[in-house]
Amino acid sequence: MIKLVNVSKVYDNGVKALKNVNxxxxxxxxxxxxxxxxxxxxxxxxxxxxxxxxxxxSIYLNGMDITRVRNRRIPNIRRNIGVVFQDFxxxxxxxxxxxxxxxxxILGTHPREIRRRVPMVLSMVDLSRKAxxxxxxxxxxxxxxxxxxxxxxxxxxxxxxxxxxxxxxPDTAWEIMKLLNDINSRGTTILMATHAKDIVDHMQKxxxxxxxxxxxxxxxxxGYDREITTV
Amino acid sequence: xxxRLRLFKNVIKQGFQGMWRNRGMGIASISSISAVLMILxxxxxxxxxINALVVDTQSKFDEIEIFLYDDITDDEMVAIEDLVRxxxxxxxxxxxxxxxxxxxxxxxxGDEAYLLEGLEEDNPLPNSYVIQLKDISYADDIVAELKKMxxxxxxxxxxxIIDKLMLFANYIRVGGMVIIAALIGVSIFIISNTIKLTVTxxxxxxxxxxxxxxxxxxxxxxxxxxxxxxxxxxxxxxIGIVYFGYGYFFDSxxxxxxxxxxxxxxxxxxxxxxxxxxxxxxxxxxxAIGSLVSMKRFLNV
Numbered sequence: 046m047i048k049l050v051n052v053s054k055v056y057d058n059g060v061k062a063l064k065n066v067n068x069x070x071x072x073x074x075x076x077x078x079x080x081x082x083x084x085x086x087x088x089x090x091x092x093x094x095x096x097x098x099x100x101x102x103s104i105y106l107n108g109m110d111i112t113r114v115r116n117r118r119i120p121n122i123r124r125n126i127g128v129v130f131q132d133f134x135x136x137x138x139x140x141x142x143x144x145x146x147x148x149x150x151i152l153g154t155h156p157r158e159i160r161r162r163v164p165m166v167l168s169m170v171d172l173s174r175k176a177x178x179x180x181x182x183x184x185x186x187x188x189x190x191x192x193x194x195x196x197x198x199x200x201x202x203x204x205x206x207x208x209x210x211x212x213x214x215p216d217t218a219w220e221i222m223k224l225l226n227d228i229n230s231r232g233t234t235i236l237m238a239t240h241a242k243d244i245v246d247h248m249q250k251x252x253x254x255x256x257x258x259x260x261x262x263x264x265x266x267x268g269y270d271r272e273i274t275t276v
Numbered sequence: 277x278x279x280r281l282r283l284f285k286n287v288i289k290q291g292f293q294g295m296w297r298n299r300g301m302g303i304a305s306i307s308s309i310s311a312v313l314m315i316l317x318x319x320x321x322x323x324x325x326i327n328a329l330v331v332d333t334q335s336k337f338d339e340i341e342i343f344l345y346d347d348i349t350d351d352e353m354v355a356i357e358d359l360v361r362x363x364x365x366x367x368x369x370x371x372x373x374x375x376x377x378x379x380x381x382x383x384x385x386g387d388e389a390y391l392l393e394g395l396e397e398d399n400p401l402p403n404s405y406v407i408q409l410k411d412i413s414y415a416d417d418i419v420a421e422l423k424k425m426x427x428x429x430x431x432x433x434x435x436x437i438i439d440k441l442m443l444f445a446n447y448i449r450v451g452g453m454v455i456i457a458a459l460i461g462v463s464i465f466i467i468s469n470t471i472k473l474t475v476t477x478x479x480x481x482x483x484x485x486x487x488x489x490x491x492x493x494x495x496x497x498x499x500x501x502x503x504x505x506x507x508x509x510x511x512x513x514x515i516g517i518v519y520f521g522y523g524y525f526f527d528s529x530x531x532x533x534x535x536x537x538x539x540x541x542x543x544x545x546x547x548x549x550x551x552x553x554x555x556x557x558x559x560x561x562x563x564a565i566g567s568l569v570s571m572k573r574f575l576n577v
Contacts, residue, residue, distance in 0.1 A: 094487070116492075123489035134484045138297060150286050151490040153279035195488065 046072045046203060046234045047093065052102030054088050054258075062088035064258040066102070070236060072202070075229045077245045078238040079269055080255035086238040089255065090207055093236075094126065095119045107202055124152065127196030127204040127233075131211035133188040135180040135195075141167070142176040145194045152199065166194045170224060186217035190224065197228055204228060206237040210244065218244065242269040287494060291501025301474040302506050308470060309510030309562060310517070312463035313555050316456055317518035320551065323452040324542045330445040337434040338412050340419065342405040348427035356425055360407055363421075365414030370406045374399040402429060412438050463562050464569070472570035475499065482574050492575050499567040507563020511555040518555075519548055 047070040054063040062085045070076050078086050091097040092104060095111065103112040111122050135144050142163055149159045167173050170190040180188050189209060196204055206225065210218035222244055229235045239245060245252055245268060252267035253260060295302060342356065360369045372380075378401055382389040395401075409415060415433050422431050475482070485495050523544040 120486075120489045120491045123487065128487050130487075134480075134487065136481055136484060138481075147485075148488045151283075151485070151488060151494055153281075153283040153286070155278075155282070 046070055046107060048105040050103045052099045052104060054092065054097065055100045062258050066260050068260060070234060072234055073232055075235045075250045077250055077252045078236060078255065079245060079252060084255045085258040086255055090205055090238060093205060094128065095122050124199065125201050125203060127201040129192050129196050129206040129209045131208040133192045135188060135191055137180055140177050140179055141172060141191050144191055145198050148195045148198050162198060166198045170194045185213050186220055189213060189221055193224060197233065202234060204233050204235045206235065208239055209237065210239065210241050222248065245269040283494060287497035288501060290498035294498050294502045295505050298474050301470060305470045305506040306510040308466045309463060309507055309559050310514040312459050313511060313514035313559060314518055316459050317514060317551055319452050319455050321522055321542060321547060323449055324547060326445055326448050328542050330441055333441055334412055334438060337438055338409045340407040340409065340415055340431060340433040342422060342428055343402040343430045343432065344404060345427055345429050352427035356405065359421060360418065363418050365410045367408040367410055372404045372406055374401050374403055377401040377404065460558060464566055468566040468570040475570050475574055479574055495575065496568065496571050499571050500564050503563035503567030504560050507559035508556065511559025515552055515555050518551055519544060
């Protein structure tokens with residue numbers, strides 16, 4: 046589903062964010078991406094979202110080579126990836142319903158299909174009753190659920206989450222994780238960057254650790270770091 | 277294809293929505309567009325009036341007068357008449373005798389005509405031919421040929437005045453064009469700046485749209501439509517103000533100006549269509565281009 050071959054990224058200011066990273070994530074996997082701040086997690090996600098170009102190496106998504114693509118094609122790639130951010134990134138002047146519907150409108154989806162699909166996804170994230178609310182009227186957890194609904198409404202094969210629980214209290218964070226786990230069990234591949242140790246330890250999923258731009262650990266059913274997994 | 281149609285519909289809908297939601301910024305854009313167009317309107321009316329004046333003057337000065345020596349022979353007169361009749365652009369040639377010329381003077385002098393009394397016996401005025409031309413531009417050629425003829429004392433025509441007038445009118449026209457071009461440049465700058473503020477305020481929105489996978493066209497579309505609508509509203513306002521404002525000015529001043537300078541300002545009704553087309557095109561164009569220009573920088577996410 047996602048494949049990185051010898052990927053390196055050097056920013057214009059000389060910072061080496063990623064060094065020779067090789068990585069393969071299979072369809073339906075749930076993968077945590079951990080590492081301290083500045084280790085290169087965000088860079089890796091940015092490469093997948095085509096926000097940055099790799100300096101070396103190749104990136105494949107869904108069997109497609111997305112290493113170098115024309116700017117025109119970037120929207121098409123992003124449509125294959127649902128994204129969830131720590132800060133939700135919802136449109137404030139649109140209601141919950143409109144925010145989710147927006148992701149379908151930009152694809153030119155038939156209004157009937159939008160009217161069918163959006164309530165379905167909203168009920169999946171348990172926000173049916175708040176469809177007509179604006180993001181500012183909702184709690185952090187609810188906002189994150191809206192952004193998850195938006196990310197999955199078009200049924201993307203891959204969901205990328207960049208510290209989705211970073212702004213949430215522990216209980217709410219667990220709600221979100223349960224939701225992501227549900228989505229994963231329906232077949233969506235999930236790549237989640239996080240600092241939340243307890244979540245990673247508890248979920249027992251594949252954990253990839255990056256330090257100083259180098260992929261240092263890749264453990265099936267792992268914990269946040271080696272010490273804890275061995276316990 | 278239906279997908280494209282729906283996308284297009286979405287873009288238009290969002291353009292209208294955006295216009296309403298950003299009406300504060302809109303008022304700024306609209307007023308700067310209409311201010312520029314109003315100045316443009318004044319310049320335009322000035323140019324049109326001068327144009328009309330030149331055309332009017334040209335039609336009044338489309339004759340050549342040939343003054344003849346008293347001792348001219350019949351042969352020479354026939355030669356002149358034949359020459360003129362054979363020329364292109366000549367409408368008519370009329371013989372004006374000494375007596376007729378004097379009568380015309382008397383008529384023109386009116387109450388003071390008694391001063392001319394007694395001239396009948398030894399009329400100092402020459403016999404002449406008056407040639408009516410289609411257009412003053414035919415004059416040069418004819419005059420050049422007439423100069424070679426004998427029996428002619430003087431050829432009188434107003435080519436020089438017309439030339440000067442045309443030159444003056446051309447300066448005004450070119451100057452007007454330069455002013456208009458400068459105004460359009462300035463207004464694109466103002467509008468793109470105004471819209472830049474709107475766009476900056478919505479930077480977050482734009483980057484979110486990009487993350488969700490919206491194409492640049494889809495993001496740009498609503499902004500361009502918004503700018504276009506602001507431009508159209510600005511154009512409508514300025515058309516109204518210029519048309520009614522000029523109409524009022526025309527009514528209050530036209531009679532007097534006509535008496536003094538024997539020139540007519542352009543009729544307000546004749547310019548309505550012109551300014552409507554010009555203002556609408558420029559207003560909408562400036563609005564749309566302004567948005568497009570100011571958007572560009574924010575699209576590289």
